[in-house]
Amino acid sequence: MFQQYKSLLFSIAYHMLGSVMDAEDCVQEAFLQFYASEEKETIEQPKAYLCTLVTRRCIDQLRSAQMQRETYVGLWLPEPLIEATDPSELSELNESLSLAFLLLLERLSPIERAVFLLRQVFDYDYAEIADIVGKSAENCRQILHRARRHLPARPTHTSAPYAGQRQVFTQFFQAWMNGNMEGLVQVLSDEIVVNTDGGGKVRATLHPVHGLDRVARHLLWLQPKVFHGIKVAIRPTLINGQPGLIGYLEEGLDEKQLHSLGLEGKESSKMLPVWHQRASQKGKATFVMILACTDNQIQEIDIIVNPEKLQHIPALDTDDNGTIA
Structure with missing residues (x-):
């Protein structure tokens, strides 16, 4: 049962919450409740029951998270989902996993988000959605209509084929x-x-950086700060359905390195270059960068450096098939 449904349930929970760890916890709690209920009475439709448990837990969690988002420092991005998907198996679901799409969903209320995802991404009919969220089918239709009004029109750009994305990604990284x-x-x-x-x-930029010239200069300003003492692995796996790179701390910064950066002394940890801070263990992920490529150009770059959102990423493995720079 767990093996049969965990992938679907995790996908629903991640789309709802934008957090890998919270989604995993939600799925585990749903199964625990399912098994406890099964001991008392046979559940005739386990899939529907589990989807209902997960969705309602996510709705409750989103409601409690809304106040936390209001006090979040800087821009909130979803936790990166490191995928082992074969590029040949790319589908519309990968597009729905993009950080840009998940950020758009933040405009919706928890119930609107649930109805929108169940209908638009997971293709549930209104009767099924009604049972899951505890509303009438007609009410769910109205909720979906309202959710669509809250979302901007989807971009007209054409997503680049995977091979094109990898080529653009390689050119970007080398530059x-x-x-x-x-x-x-x-x-x-x-x-x-x-x-x-x-x-x-x-330390990170608190607001989005827009425009070709400003972004290019911003990236060049970051480059020497990011790669001092950092190894970067370019992996064949995808991050939220798109090419990306993971930065790992190569080694702890010693006194000599601190001196070269002008950061000696007890207060030096407060001034370390942007993405070194709080990543003290060798081989630990210190940042994730995801590139959204359309029309064979990069339209968006999402950088996640919050260490709490990188805890689930495996440590650097130099024996993998990725390229270490």
């Missing part, structure tokens, strides 16, 4: 690593935006 302004400009869209989530845990 960024080499501090090549011209190379960056070639792969960035005029409408490029960079979102960074530090959650107040590390």
Whole structure:
């Protein structure tokens, strides 16, 4: 039972919550409640029962999380989902996992988000949705209509094929690593935006950076700060359905390195370059960068450096098939 339904339930919970760890907890709690109920009475439709448990738990959790989001420092981004999906199996579900899509869902109330996802992403009919959220089918239709009004029109850009995304990603990474302004400009869209989530845990840009020139200069300013003492693994796996890279701390910064950065002394930890802070263990993920590529250009770059959102990412494995830079 667990193996049969856990993937579906996790997908629902992650789309609802935007958190890998919270989604996993939600699914486990739902199964525990299911098994406890099964001991008292046979459940005729376990899939529907489990989906109902997960969805309602997510709705409750989102309601309690709304106040926390209001006091969140800087821009809130979902936790990155590191996928082992074969690129040949890319589907519409991968698009719904993009951080841009999940951010749009933040505009919806918890019940609107549940109805919208169950209908638009998971293709449940209104009768099924009604049973899951405890509303009438007609009410669910109205909720979906209201949710669509709250969301902007989807972009008209065409998502680049996976091979094209990888090519753009490689060009971007090489240009960024080499501090090549011209190379960056070639792969960035005029409408490029960079979102960074530090959650107040590390130094990070608090607001989105817009525009080709500003973004290119911002990336070049970050480059020497990011890669000092950092190994970057370019993995064949996807991050939220899109190419990305994971930065790992190569080694702890010693006194000599601190001196070279002008950061000696007891207060130095407060001034460490943006993404080194609070990533003291060798091989630990210190940032994730995700590129949204459309029309063979990068439209959006999402950078997650909040260490609390990186805890679920496996430590660096130099024996994997990724490229270590």
